[in-house]
Amino acid sequence: MTVTLLGIRHHGPGSARAVAAALAELRPDAILIEGPPEADALIPLAAHPSMRPPVALLVYADADPSRAGFWPFAEFSPEWIALRAGVGSGVPVRFIDLPVSYRFAQVPEGEQAEDGGEDQGRGAEHDDAEDQSHDEQRRGEEPHILEAKHRTDPIAALAEAAGYDDPERWWEDVVEQRADGTFTALDSFAAIADAMAAVRDFAPPEDEEREAHMRQCIREAVKAGHQRIAVVCGAFHVPALATIGPAAPDAKLLKELPKKVRTTATWVPWTHGRLSFRSGYGAGIESPGWYHHLFTAPDRVVERWLAKVAELFRAEDLPVSSAHLIEATRLADTLATLRGRTLPGLTEVTDAVQSVLCGGYDTPMALVRDKLVIGEDLGEVPPDVPVVPLAADLAKEQKRLRFQPRPGQVEAELDLRRPNDGDKSRLLHRLNILGVNWGTPARSRGTGTFKEAWALDWQPEFAVKLVEAAIWGTTVVTAASAKAADRAANAEQLAGITDVVETCLLADLPDALDPIMGLLADRAAVDTDVAHLADALPALARTLRYGDVRGTDTSTLRKVADTLVVRIALGFPQACTGLDEDGAQQMRARLDNTHQAVGLLDDPEASAQWYKAMQSVADREGMTGLLAGRAVRLLYDADKIDGDELNRRMGRALTPGVAPAEAAAWLDGVLSGGAMLLIHDPVLLGLLDRWIAGIPADSFTDVLPLLRRTFSNFEGPERRKIGELARALGGAPVAGVAAGAEAPGFDAARADRALPVVRMLLGLGAEREAADV
Structure with a gap:
């Protein structure tokens, strides 16, 4: 009997290839994988023809679905490779992590589990120390090998020992792009186990219950008579599982855990974006799109990647030629050589793309990072995956309307005169009532009330929202109606009820509208x-x-x-x-x-x-x-009221007898409708100019912020036009000044002294002299 520990890095293509090679070499009769045991019954679905990663296991508490956890898998995840290999060959596969139901039991009902899933808390998805290097770097904490206030990141420690300042780059060099040589896959895992043992000497583990449960599962597999057992787990756990030891201490430790709560598990679609660090995923990676490319590209990794970049740029009408791609390939190879790397990595390819294809600019590179380096792939799960009836009804409606979720943010414009578009609009409004904000209303580019624009962005977390909303009904219509009626009944003010009425009409919920209308009439x-x-x-x-x-x-x-x-x-x-x-x-x-x-x-x-x-x-x-x-x-x-009446009221409001602050507030009320009033009415502008000039010095500092707030609402060209008109008020008719008379403050003698110079600049001197003769 042998137990082989395969210490992996979650979501690492190099680890995935190594796991595949190790399993082919071992030919195990049992495969144990770090993951939630509550999902053991779902393991056979991993081999379903309609299952396409990225996907995730969702486990939630039956009594409170908001307490939920996700375990995502990409095509390049080592655990996914082990799942598919075991199911495909008929080998028993099971998850051996500590049941998440213990963690849910530790959290009071209605609160989120500290170790919950994506956006429901942090850490249930592969919260091993090797996945925390980037979080520590962002906090400014330098990882050390011999010091660990908390739990040292083992990958960062190994990278520092090897002279690397970036743990991601070290792992990519050593594992992700590991060239086939004299070492077998099992030799690589043995080396990783030795390195982890050295690191754990300076980093005491914090997951003793999890590792105790894993050892118990290994003991059960041995007791069941399996002879070749493969264990796929985070590399940091390998030293703790290498020596099984007696079962009594582990049993005692697990006995102290709280009583488990009832849970339900299912498969849900996931996205590459949700595998990235920037999404907040605790075990995230910097470049899921690049890792997917590394894992799936059969050969010429750099050339195929640059071809994807060219396709992306050309779709955005950015010029890219074959010469650009050739030069970028050469630059990536040269950079790898100068940096002592066997093959160009993402850093070299990115530098080459930015230099050659982007001209050094960051804006095109942002497109590459979002669309390719991270990616927008959305996985698929089989239709027969167990889900709550509400989610099944939504899937049925999406299929009927040919309105399937798509990765990333998508704009959709619906014509409500078309039956299919009208049904789509009603579906989106009903989902918004349930808190599943797949679509956000946007400004339509067209005209007419029959058009409706939406910004669509499907999030994997909506699977939990649908489970939570299932208490309102088994279909989208009945659930939305029940929740709308509840919102109206619990509205504290009348506006809350009228908002629900409007929403019910947009969502076409007549069953909810009738009782809400009665409630509205009574409250009003x-x-x-x-x-x-x-x-x-x-x-x-x-x-x-x-x-x-x-x-x-x-x-x-x-x-x-x-x-x-x-x-x-x-x-x-x-x-x-x-x-x-x-x-x-x-x-x-x-x-x-x-x-x-x-x-x-x-x-x-x-x-x-x-x-x-x-x-x-x-x-x-x-x-x-x-x-x-x-x-x-x-x-x-x-x-x-007409212009004369407006002038009269403004003149009265801006008289010296009115406090400057009160007059400024009156102006704010009049002028907030737009600047055209001042631009097209010189009388009003003159009144305003004279009032501002007459504000006492001790009151001006109090009035100035009010005036600035008023004029800040005007567009820049409008403010410039008002300034030009105010500057020219000397020649414009002003209230209280007769036509042809000089405006207040105009010095005719000073203007006359400037006239000869103006005539000379305009070439009018000779004409003036001839006219004088």
């Missing part, structure tokens, strides 16, 4: 807070204006909306008085939103009620200047 009848009513109106107005595009019945909302407008109009002037600056800013936003909502309703009676309310806001004594000015501007834009 008893809510006396004008702010709550104003916040609720915009969603209703949008629904009434655009609901007919989707063929939905919005007649029941009209009565509620009309009632809200009347109540808002009656109470708005009073609600705008006695506010501080922050309260005035919030009420100004409600004023704008309500004004826009009334316009969407397209109801003359409602508009008349609203304009009457704004007239009261503009005329009311003691009204905050910001709101009074804003009401004046909206009335002017709606042609309810």
Whole structure:
């Protein structure tokens, strides 16, 4: 009986090739792999024809699906190679890591497990020390061989001992690009085991329970009568598993663990982007796309990689010729030679691409890093993989609509007049209700309310979201309806209910809409807070204006909306008085939103009620200047007051008797609608110029920030135009100055002294002398 330990680096193509060679040489009768034992029943699916990496094992607690962990596998992951080899040859395969159900039991319900999965916590996916080098480097911690405050990164320690400053580069040289020589794969694993033993002498392990459970699993395999056992695990664990020893200490240690909780496991698609360090994955790698290329390229690795770069650049209309590729290949080989490397690595290839194909610029290289070095591949799992009914219904809908997830962010524009596009839109809105934000609404490039733009970005974590949402129903429609009704029932304010109403109409959830409409009518009848009513109106107005595009019945909302407008109009002037600056800013936003909502309703009676309310806001004594000015501007834009009336009100607001700060707030309300008012009305500009010039020095520093805030909302060309007009006010008619008269501050004598020089520069001197004769 022999137990062979294959210490690997997770997601390493060199380790994957070595594992494949070692298994072919060993011909084991049992394969034990570091992974969650809860997923043992899913191992046969690894050989399914429809299973395409990258994929991940998902394990979650039945009582609280938010406590979940992912174990990702790429095509170049050593564990994946061992899975496929064992299943393909009929050899028993099992996972031997500590059951994740123990970890879930240590976390109170409703909280995330510390060792949970991707975006549900950190570390359940291969949290060995060799996977932490880049995290330590980013924190500025220099790894040492003989010192370890915590757990030294063994790969960084070995790299430093070999004279490398980059652990990734050392591993790539020694293992990932290991040329076939006199050493066999088993010899390489023996050497790695010796190195790990030396490192562990200075780095006490922190995963004693995990290693104890692995030893127990090895004992069980030996007891079952297996003669050739292969164990695939993180390299750091190899010394701890090399000597099995007595079982009693391990049994005692494991007995102290809390009681396991019930869990469920399944396979889910994964992406190369989620294998990278920058995604936050604890066992991530810098370049999953490059590693996939290393593992799958049959020969001429550099040439094939540069061909991919050329294809990418040409798709982006960037010029790349055959001469570029030849020169880049030569440069990569030369750099490898100068740096003492047997073959060009990613560093050399990247330098060559940036120098030859990118002209030294970083922008094209960012495209290469995102699309190729990291990559956007999205894996696939078989349709018969066990999932919750909600996820199965979503997959069915995606297939029916030919709307399958794609890697990376994708833009989609839907024409709601087409049945298929309409169904896609409804599906995306329903998923957003469930918290599965596959699509985010974007600005449509076209015109018309029948077009809808989405930014689609499918994330692997949505598998957990679907499990969590399964409590609401077994189909997307029923689950979204139930959750929408619950959101409306628990909404603290009226606006929350109207938002749900709008969402239900967009998602076409009639079963949820009827009871929510009754709730809306009841809450609207008893809510006396004008702010709550104003916040609720915009969603209703949008629904009434655009609901007919989707063929939905919005007649029941009209009565509620009309009632809200009347109540808002009656109470708005009073609600705008006695506010501080922050309260005035919030009420100004409600004023704008309500004004826009009334316009969407397209109801003359409602508009008349609203304009009457704004007239009261503009005329009311003691009204905050910001709101009074804003009401004046909206009335002017709606042609309810003319230019003369605006000039009169502005002249009154900017009189010396009004405090400068209050006048500045009034200006902010009037001018925030755009700069065209000042550009096209020199009278208003003159009033503003004279008021600014007359602000007392002791008040100017208090007013200046308000003015800057107002003018900062204007575009740069608009500000320049206003400045030019203000500079030319000497020749423009200004309020209180007769036509042809000199503007205040204009010195005619100084201007006359400059005229001869101007005439000479313009060549007008001779003509002037002839005219004088």
